[in-house]
Amino acid sequence: MTWVLNNLDLILQLTLQHIRLSIVPIVLGFIIALPLGWVAYRYRLTRGLVLTLVGLLYTIPSLALFVILPPLLGIGFLSEANVLIALTIYAVAIMARSVAEALASVDQGVKQAATAMGYSGWGRFWTVDFPLAGPVLLAGLRVVAVSTVSLLTVGIVVGVQSLGYLFTNGFQRGIVEQVLAGVVMVVIIALLFDGLLVLLGRWLMPWTRVAKSAQRKAAVA
Amino acid sequence: MNLFVEAWLWLTDPLNWEGAGSIPVRVGEHLFYTVLAMTAAALIAIPLGWLIGHTGRGRELAVGISGAARALPTFGLLYLFVMLAGVTLRGPSTVLVLVLLAIPPILAGAYAGLEVIDRRTIDAARAVGMTEWQILWKVEVPLGLPLLLGGLRSATLQVVATATLAAFVNLGGLGYDIVQGIALRRYDQMLGAAILVIILALLLDAIFAILERYAVPRGVRAGRDTDVRTTPTGRRATAESSATT
Numbered sequence: 428m429t430w431v432l433n434n435l436d437l438i439l440q441l442t443l444q445h446i447r448l449s450i451v452p453i454v455l456g457f458i459i460a461l462p463l464g465w466v467a468y469r470y471r472l473t474r475g476l477v478l479t480l481v482g483l484l485y486t487i488p489s490l491a492l493f494v495i496l497p498p499l500l501g502i503g504f505l506s507e508a509n510v511l512i513a514l515t516i517y518a519v520a521i522m523a524r525s526v527a528e529a530l531a532s533v534d535q536g537v538k539q540a541a542t543a544m545g546y547s548g549w550g551r552f553w554t555v556d557f558p559l560a561g562p563v564l565l566a567g568l569r570v571v572a573v574s575t576v577s578l579l580t581v582g583i584v585v586g587v588q589s590l591g592y593l594f595t596n597g598f599q600r601g602i603v604e605q606v607l608a609g610v611v612m613v614v615i616i617a618l619l620f621d622g623l624l625v626l627l628g629r630w631l632m633p634w635t636r637v638a639k640s641a642q643r644k645a646a647v648a
Numbered sequence: 649m650n651l652f653v654e655a656w657l658w659l660t661d662p663l664n665w666e667g668a669g670s671i672p673v674r675v676g677e678h679l680f681y682t683v684l685a686m687t688a689a690a691l692i693a694i695p696l697g698w699l700i701g702h703t704g705r706g707r708e709l710a711v712g713i714s715g716a717a718r719a720l721p722t723f724g725l726l727y728l729f730v731m732l733a734g735v736t737l738r739g740p741s742t743v744l745v746l747v748l749l750a751i752p753p754i755l756a757g758a759y760a761g762l763e764v765i766d767r768r769t770i771d772a773a774r775a776v777g778m779t780e781w782q783i784l785w786k787v788e789v790p791l792g793l794p795l796l797l798g799g800l801r802s803a804t805l806q807v808v809a810t811a812t813l814a815a816f817v818n819l820g821g822l823g824y825d826i827v828q829g830i831a832l833r834r835y836d837q838m839l840g841a842a843i844l845v846i847i848l849a850l851l852l853d854a855i856f857a858i859l860e861r862y863a864v865p866r867g868v869r870a871g872r873d874t875d876v877r878t879t880p881t882g883r884r885a886t887a888e889s890s891a892t893t
């Protein structure tokens with residue numbers, strides 16, 4: 428514990444940095460994946476195209492992506508933008524598929540009823556399809572959040588500061604406690620993000636809770 | 649773009665294709681760790697997944713473990729294991745990390761594959777007098793094969809991607825050239841190696857894509873109207889098994 432107690436400032440600073448850098452790809456990934464997933468869901472032709480493309484993006488190992496992006500985009504190897512763009516690509520790769528599946532999970536009858544009541548296409552998407560796709564969207568977003576937090580640590584290899592610093596520095600100096608502190612903090616941030624997303628889901632989609640408790644009651648009765 | 653030309657020159661330089669630490673050796677090391685870890689993980693996760701899928705017990709536990717495992721930073725775990733086990737045991741430590749990484753998606757694929765099977769099919773098998781073993785081997789395993797392969801596929805991708813980290817504990821693999829390239833500012837070398845890792849990942853992915861196509865039993869392929877992989881549980885299985893390094 429001595430190392431941890433003596434370096435609380437460093438741990439806190441890296442944790443805040445880690446949180447700051449993780450939020451960007453998660454939010455950006457969600458925003459970009461939304462139209463992409465919609466296109467994949469809506470048209471048969473683009474479905475295969477988009478899903479194959481994000482599938483291919485997802486197969487690129489992160490370390491390789493960190494190395495390949497800078498010359499491709501003309502940004503510096505050591506810049507934060509490099510890691511943020513790479514992680515956003517992964518977020519989009521996971522999330523676009525989730526969005527397509529989420530939209531497909533909405534009951535066809537409900538959509539038709541909404542159209543019959545006079546919803547326009549745009550209005551129906553935001554007020555009917557999108558909220559009803561919520562639970563599956565949330566599941567995808569939780570995967571994105573947790574894996575982004577964990578992946579960000581690899582960024583230290585190309586010099587972007589995060590909790591990954593505790594891994595490389597601790598390994599070089601042979602301090603097990605330091606590496607362990609990094610692992611524990613990453614897991615805590617991941618669980619924190621996951622918990623916040625679950626709470627956000629409950630707050631934004633109160634009907635899912637009602638449905639679940641009704642199911643439970645039905646099962647008991 | 650001119651860096652890519654240099655990477656191409658590095659990749660095609662005959663000097664990099666022979667001797668110790670050459671490209672074929674690095675690819676060999678990389679594949680060795682991948683295959684070793686995947687075999688060990690499959691031996692553990694497939695029987696366990698089938699047990700969960702067949703009995704229907706322990707599913708919540710499996711989902712919980714898969715979720716928690718995703719939060720673990722593999723990179724930090726690798727350093728931690730190597731430090732705890734000692735540098736001489738860094739090989740087994742690295743493979744252990746890769747095995748831990750591969751287990752959750754394989755497990756999810758194995759039990760989800762059994763779970764999506766129509767209960768009536770299994771009841772019918774039981775009704776015609778099949779023993780539990782026969783139900784497992786002749787009904788559940790073949791029908792669950794596509795999802796199991798899906799799980800193996802995403803596990804392989806993660807392992808092949810993460811095997812690049814082996815170089816950080818001096819174990820070679822394609823990561824070696826990336827690490828050395830970064831240290832020496834040799835962009836051609838790191839970019840070339842990065843491209844090789846991507847090609848390797850894509851190749852393995854393509855192999856699994858082909859296997860998945862042939863994994864569907866003929867009788868099922870003839871009769872089905874929708875793709876097995878897009879059933880609700882299948883969807884969950886793929887969502888559960890994502891996360892690369």
